[in-house]
Amino acid sequence: MDEAGILRDLRAVLGDRGVVADAAGMQPHLEDWTGRFHGRALAVARPASTDDVVAVVALAREHGLGLVPQGGRTSLAAGATPDGSGGNLLLSLERMNRILAIDRVGLSVAVEAGAIVDTVRDALRAVGRDLPISFGASGSATIGGVVATNAGGANVLRYGMTGRFVLGLEAVLADGTVVGGVTPLHKDNSGLNWPQLLVGSEGTLGIVTRAVLKTHPLNGHVCAALLSVADVATALTLYELAVDRVGERLSAFELMSGAAVRHVETALKTASPIPVSPWMLLIEAASVSASIEGDFESFVEAAMEAGLVEDGTIAASGEQAAAFWRLRESLTEAEAKTGPSAKHDVSVPIAALPDFVAAATAALAELDAGLQPNVFGHVGDGNLHFNVLGVDEATRHRVNRLVHDVVASFGGSISAEHGIGQYRLEEAYRLLADAQLRLQERLKHALDPGGLLNPGKVFRRRPD
Numbered sequence: 001m002d003e004a005g006i007l008r009d010l011r012a013v014l015g016d017r018g019v020v021a022d023a024a025g026m027q028p029h030l031e032d033w034t035g036r037f038h039g040r041a042l043a044v045a046r047p048a049s050t051d052d053v054v055a056v057v058a059l060a061r062e063h064g065l066g067l068v069p070q071g072g073r074t075s076l077a078a079g080a081t082p083d084g085s086g087g088n089l090l091l092s093l094e095r096m097n098r099i100l101a102i103d104r105v106g107l108s109v110a111v112e113a114g115a116i117v118d119t120v121r122d123a124l125r126a127v128g129r130d131l132p133i134s135f136g137a138s139g140s141a142t143i144g145g146v147v148a149t150n151a152g153g154a155n156v157l158r159y160g161m162t163g164r165f166v167l168g169l170e171a172v173l174a175d176g177t178v179v180g181g182v183t184p185l186h187k188d189n190s191g192l193n194w195p196q197l198l199v200g201s202e203g204t205l206g207i208v209t210r211a212v213l214k215t216h217p218l219n220g221h222v223c224a225a226l227l228s229v230a231d232v233a234t235a236l237t238l239y240e241l242a243v244d245r246v247g248e249r250l251s252a253f254e255l256m257s258g259a260a261v262r263h264v265e266t267a268l269k270t271a272s273p274i275p276v277s278p279w280m281l282l283i284e285a286a287s288v289s290a291s292i293e294g295d296f297e298s299f300v301e302a303a304m305e306a307g308l309v310e311d312g313t314i315a316a317s318g319e320q321a322a323a324f325w326r327l328r329e330s331l332t333e334a335e336a337k338t339g340p341s342a343k344h345d346v347s348v349p350i351a352a353l354p355d356f357v358a359a360a361t362a363a364l365a366e367l368d369a370g371l372q373p374n375v376f377g378h379v380g381d382g383n384l385h386f387n388v389l390g391v392d393e394a395t396r397h398r399v400n401r402l403v404h405d406v407v408a409s410f411g412g413s414i415s416a417e418h419g420i421g422q423y424r425l426e427e428a429y430r431l432l433a434d435a436q437l438r439l440q441e442r443l444k445h446a447l448d449p450g451g452l453l454n455p456g457k458v459f460r461r462r463p464d
Helices: 003-014 023-029 050-063 117-125 143-149 232-249 258-267 291-305 318-329 331-338 350-367 393-409 425-431 434-447
Strands: 066-070 088-092 099-103 108-112 166-172 178-180 207-214 221-229 250-257 279-287 311-314 345-347 372-378 383-389
Touching (some): 023 088, 050 088, 050 166, 050 207, 108 117, 108 143, 117 143, 143 207, 221 291, 221 318, 232 250, 232 279, 232 291, 232 350, 250 258, 258 279, 279 318, 318 331, 331 372, 331 383, 350 383, 350 393, 393 425
Parallel strands (some): 066 088
Antiparallel strands (some): 099 108, 166 178, 166 207, 221 279, 250 279, 345 383, 372 383
């Protein structure tokens, strides 16, 4: 490989600012958020336009380089981390970060792929609109990244996954073709809904360069409660009551195990706003109408009168509600500080959540009594992060397999919102139906026959 020649050609296209090739500058791009996956690459290409992306794709194809798209590098599945071969070029879209248009009347926003999620949300909130994609890393995650992973988060209960927001995409394919655009059409049945093929594809079928997304009215009235319950079955009964009493205004229903909250208290020195119990719930409802406040209070009162809640409080201010959310969003960081863990981003039918938690916990105890479930997630969409502390590299594979087998026994998914990446690749090939795997491989071969885009993620590498 003529590395010097490739770098020279890359700088000719992007300029010096558009290429990072020194070890210190590249280092943050070479490992995943968890610190478990590390790779090598020739350089980081930093295009400033779609035309630049087309040029980089052509250069990578000419020299036989894999191309690894990167956004905010917040993937929990090593989906944006290169392998160790050194034969990859990283494509960071961080310079393509403009907000192109906000249509307040038409409820849409057009952005470049490198725009930060929270930056877009702040701009929308300034005009009374919102893009309710909410998760712990939204301050660094990019629009291109959340589209490519079909990111979830706390508000999926009300608004759905990221793919539900996508009105249109512009993308660069492996052959350099630019397809699509950002015209804000809410209805378009003039052809196949191809943008949804790229949603959740983790950059393996095309590189998203721009997106136009559906926005929503900014909810001026937000209610939050932090409650403790005895078990997951009670949490599910409480969720049913919330749906009946609050309806479509219910925007989050977050479950946290007491063990997970105690790790926040111990590792991060952050006290829970209420006494820690076996299971805790953070419930949020929001509306443009003030009537939600009385309805939410009535719901919580009914829950307490029915004996479903052991302890809890409704946030008396925005600051107190923010403290509730800081607790929820600190769970992942606290887990990382507590020790090595096996991460599981799983979903099962909502009604099966109590039985799944019981079955998975029992299976872990039978495998090794020292394993510690660290569980939190989103009740309203059946998604749990059933993580396990106390693992090492020798036991992680067995733990992953065991938990995923329990998930499969409930007809669930081994990746609810984090994606496959490198971390879950072999488990996906073990558990997905052969027909689905064959269909995916046919799509990959049709759009990227040379395996140029994000090699080793979602799809196994093809033999040379």
